[in-house]
Every structure is written in structure tokens, then in C-alpha cells.
Amino acid sequence: MKLEYDVAAGDFTRAGFASSSIKKALKQLGVSPAVVKRVVIAVYEAEVNIVAHANGGRITADIEPDGINVVLADTGPGIPDVEKAMQKGFSTASKEVREMGFGAGMGLPNIKENADSLRIETEVGKGTTLYIYIKF
């Protein structure tokens, strides 16, 4: 099963729509609640990152019998130093993002924590793509 969503930049009222829809699909498929939570937390963190940092993006979730692949591709500033961005507490988030309860430099580390595999492709000035895999 393939699910696709567009994510608009800066639209915090809609942030979480894709994650919520993926959560419902996984629950309907009978995936265990613990795994559903890991998928949803990882995807939601990444979705919030697109809203907070990029100029918009697209989320594609591929649900297979033994796991889920989620690709989150954005057009945006890219990440100049991925290693630094992976450090807990490092953030470039705006004041607005922090006022929404995010931007504490916990997103990428938390995605890594919940995913079985996380790969980041990024190019400064062009955008970032996250590849998340979680097995069921």
C-alpha cells in the first residue's frame, strides 16, 4: 500500500495530517501498537521539520507486509552539517517554531531512536530527503 501527502511550509495547523493518516492505516492493518507508535513519532517529527524548516515537501509511505518505508523529501535550505544536526540540543528553529513546542534540537535524534534505519540525503540550498524504515 502506498500513501502520499504534500506538506506545506509553515502551515502548523496542518502539521501532523500525514502522520495521523499513516497511523490510522497502520492500525487498520493490525500492526502492533508499539510499532505504530515508533513509526508515527518518527514520521511526525520529520513532518514537523518540513513545516518548520523547508519550503514544502512530499511524504511517501510504502507499507509492505514486513515493514514500512517512508520517504520525506523537501525543497529547502538543506542541512549544512548533518552530524551537528543529529546532536541532541542543536537547533536552527525560529522563535515561531519554538512557540509551537518544537525546535529544541530533539527531532532528528528522536527519529533515529525510533527508526530501524534512517538515511539522510541533503544538499545545501536545494533540500533534504529522509529515508526511514521500520520493520513490523
Next chain:
Amino acid sequence: MTIGEIVDAVQGEVMCGEDRMFEVVEYAFASDLMSDVLTIKMDNFLLVTGLANVQSIRTAEMSDVRYIIFVRGKAVTDEMIDLADENGMVVIRTDYSMFKTSGILYSAGLKPVY
């Protein structure tokens, strides 16, 4: 504690989920930082927060949190209530501060997540 006992203890107002006052919750976590809420592995705890916006409800949804208290008399919008209702959450509002709310509930036996 039952949700009804929690509502009484903080002189709260139930914004949605009125029919679920008999449900029992054992753990609570107090934070305005949603990023922190998202790192909690446990689910079904009570979230005590002063951050009243749609993202608080969304974060609760993603974290499988079914009970939220908004402290310091924060306004809870219709959009927040609709989203909470859709996800089967109980939303409570209290005029008490985060410190007072947490103190009362801790004394009454709610356990900390950490």
C-alpha cells in the same frame, strides 16, 4: 486515579470526553515542550501542559496520550476540541498553574513518567 477524581482535584472543566470520567490513569508528565513529550516511550499517561494549541493535541495523538490538562486557564479552541474528540481524548482545563496542578496530582498518587 480516575479522570473524574483528577477533574475534582484541580477544579477542572471538562472540554471533551465527559463520558469517560471513570477511566483510570496511573502516570503523568508535565511539559510545554512537545519535542520532549514525543520522546516518551510509555503511552496512555496524562499530559499536563500550558501550551494550548492544535499541535499539543496532535502531539498527544501521535504519543497515544488520551488525557490532557491545559493549565493556567488557557483558551481551548473549537479546532482543538474537534481534533481531540476525533481521537478519543479527554481534555480538561484548569485555572491552576502547572506547578500547583502537578503538586496536587503527585500528592494524590499519580506517578511520574521519569
